[in-house]
Amino acid sequence: xxxxxxxxxxxxxxxxxxxxxxxxxxxxxxxxxxxxxxxxxxxxxxxxxxxxxxxxxxxxxxxxxxxxxxxxxxxxxxxxxxxxxxxxxxxxxxxxxxxxxxxxxxxxxxxxxxxxxxxxxxxxxxxxxxxxxxxxx
Amino acid sequence: xxxxxxxxxxxxxxxxxxxxxxxxxxxxxxxxxxxxxxxxxxxxxxxxxxxxxxxxxxxxxxxxxxxxxxxxxxxxxxxxxxxxxxxxxxxxxxxxxxxxxxxxxxxxxxxxxxxxxxxxxxxxxxxxxxxxxxxxx
Amino acid sequence: xxxxxxxxxxxxxxxxxxxxxxxxxxxxxxxxxxxxxxxxxxxxxxxxxxxxxxxxxxxxxxxxxxxxxxxxxxxxxxxxxxxxxxxxxxxxxxxxxxxxxxxxxxxxxxxxxxxxxxxxxxxxxxxxxxxxxxxxx
Amino acid sequence: xxxxxxxxxxxxxxxxxxxxxxxxxxxxxxxxxxxxxxxxxxxxxxxxxxxxxxxxxxxxxxxxxxxxxxxxxxxxxxxxxxxxxxxxxxxxxxxxxxxxxxxxxxxxxxxxxxxxxxxxxxxxxxxxxxxxxxxxx
Numbered sequence: 001x002x003x004x005x006x007x008x009x010x011x012x013x014x015x016x017x018x019x020x021x022x023x024x025x026x027x028x029x030x031x032x033x034x035x036x037x038x039x040x041x042x043x044x045x046x047x048x049x050x051x052x053x054x055x056x057x058x059x060x061x062x063x064x065x066x067x068x069x070x071x072x073x074x075x076x077x078x079x080x081x082x083x084x085x086x087x088x089x090x091x092x093x094x095x096x097x098x099x100x101x102x103x104x105x106x107x108x109x110x111x112x113x114x115x116x117x118x119x120x121x122x123x124x125x126x127x128x129x130x131x132x133x134x135x136x137x
Numbered sequence: 138x139x140x141x142x143x144x145x146x147x148x149x150x151x152x153x154x155x156x157x158x159x160x161x162x163x164x165x166x167x168x169x170x171x172x173x174x175x176x177x178x179x180x181x182x183x184x185x186x187x188x189x190x191x192x193x194x195x196x197x198x199x200x201x202x203x204x205x206x207x208x209x210x211x212x213x214x215x216x217x218x219x220x221x222x223x224x225x226x227x228x229x230x231x232x233x234x235x236x237x238x239x240x241x242x243x244x245x246x247x248x249x250x251x252x253x254x255x256x257x258x259x260x261x262x263x264x265x266x267x268x269x270x271x272x273x274x
Numbered sequence: 275x276x277x278x279x280x281x282x283x284x285x286x287x288x289x290x291x292x293x294x295x296x297x298x299x300x301x302x303x304x305x306x307x308x309x310x311x312x313x314x315x316x317x318x319x320x321x322x323x324x325x326x327x328x329x330x331x332x333x334x335x336x337x338x339x340x341x342x343x344x345x346x347x348x349x350x351x352x353x354x355x356x357x358x359x360x361x362x363x364x365x366x367x368x369x370x371x372x373x374x375x376x377x378x379x380x381x382x383x384x385x386x387x388x389x390x391x392x393x394x395x396x397x398x399x400x401x402x403x404x405x406x407x408x409x410x411x
Numbered sequence: 412x413x414x415x416x417x418x419x420x421x422x423x424x425x426x427x428x429x430x431x432x433x434x435x436x437x438x439x440x441x442x443x444x445x446x447x448x449x450x451x452x453x454x455x456x457x458x459x460x461x462x463x464x465x466x467x468x469x470x471x472x473x474x475x476x477x478x479x480x481x482x483x484x485x486x487x488x489x490x491x492x493x494x495x496x497x498x499x500x501x502x503x504x505x506x507x508x509x510x511x512x513x514x515x516x517x518x519x520x521x522x523x524x525x526x527x528x529x530x531x532x533x534x535x536x537x538x539x540x541x542x543x544x545x546x547x548x
Contacts, residue, residue: 001148008167011138025389030145036173037154058330060407087361095407099373115299123410133334133369136397162526195467197544224498232544236510252436260547270471270506273534275422282441285412291448304419310447311428
């Protein structure tokens with residue numbers, strides 16, 4: 001069910017907001033406000049650490065590093081109950097980018113991500129927090 | 138001038154948002170939405186680097202480190218046209234916290250802050266981006 | 275080629291760092307320091323906006339939203355020269371998580387990501403900055 | 412006491428790091444590495460929420476807003492045991508910037524900051540996490 005309510009904004013702030021709505025490609029103000037609200041809620045959930053969430057770990061590494069893929073795969077299997085899927089793409093002759101999608105408590109996702117990133121030979125990594133979506137209409 | 142417009146939100150999302158409005162101490166939804174919008178605008182401005190902005194540099198250091206205060210003061214004076222004020226407080230026998238308020242182009246504020254943080258003996262520092270407020274109603 | 279140099283740290287800071295190295299699963303201090311350095315370099319590159327980089331966009335959405343998948347696919351095709359690959363996984367009956375891997379100037383990756391996130395029906399999205407890896411040994 | 416240990420880095424990464432050390436104004440590599448390590452430790456501490464920490468709340472507001480200063484002062488007094496000092500500077504005819512320095516558990520500092528930021532009339536605010544410095548050599 002959709003509910004509608006009124007928001008009061010200073011004209012100047014509203015004009016500035018409309019420019020942001022336009023430049024980011026939102027269809028209308030409600031859509032942009034919904035996104036700001038959802039982002040604040042997801043951030044709050046991740047801070048709690050215990051909320052069941054989804055996340056992604058993005059890794060960049062040199063696939064020629066001895067045993068690196070084997071070690072990454074082994075680490076992933078040891079957390080298989082949290083891993084949804086993995087995707088791999090080639091950046092150049094040596095470098096690959098890999099994304100691991102996870103679900104679990106925010107703190108667990110983070111710990112798995114940190115361990116993958118810490119693996120010798122991984123050049124850069126990031127853990128990204130998002131949501132299972134079920135609590136966000 | 139204040140303008141009023143309607144926002145449509147799914148009931149579930151609105152309930153979750155109302156809990157956030159309450160827990161953060163906002164008086165009403167408009168006030169919370171205004172803050173989300175302003176935060177998005179300030180972030181966009183800082184990414185551009187060139188917008189005239191305000192900022193703060195927070196430093197924690199051991200005041201007994203030889204010449205440290207003298208060096209920090211000298212650095213601040215060499216950027217005096219950007220510095221509004223400085224405050225200092227004592228954390229314990231050795232450690233102090235200092236805040237330097239700045240105004241200028243976002244990129245300049247950042248560069249001054251990084252130089253202060255890089256000064257030998259500063260234990261931790263952060264550059265905080267905010268706004269001059271004039272473009273935010 | 276590997277080069278070796280000496281670092282001086284206060285005993286207390288070193289002990290605290292060793293605990294971090296251990297808890298994140300790094301094999302040794304050099305590996306952890308390498309990661310801290312690379313993360314700082316990638317952050318600096320993204321701030322410049324113009325450096326050629328890799329990135330990921332993580333999207334959570336309800337696949338039953340009318341035309342949503344079609345619109346997301348269309349948007350991706352209009353930026354096909356920047357898109358490396360896309361992966362999709364199911365979170366529950368309604369919600370999916372999708373990751374789009376991109377390469378291009380940091381500012382372009384960000385703009386494409388913002389547009390995907392702004393698409394009506396996307397519940398949450400994040401743009402993740404990383405590196406092509408070629409400039410990071 | 413200072414301890415010295417060796418770090419191994421690829422030549423290319425070291426060159427890139429040296430450029431960063433130079434551009435941020437660090438005196439030498441050890442100083443820059445110390446800062447990267449301390450920043451990682453402070454971040455870890457703040458994530459735990461319970462570690463005793465220092466923080467700053469930066470607020471930008473229009474001082475002519477009725478009762479705003481009175482309300483901000485009242486809020487600060489109700490948390491006086493956590494507040495070290497407050498500084499105020501003028502940005503233009505209407506706008507001021509205020510910094511409140513706090514100490515306490517990270518989660519408490521954050522909650523006090525959120526409440527100050529949520530006060531009607533505050534245009535922008537940020538909570539900044541730092542350290543008491545005693546655990547960081």
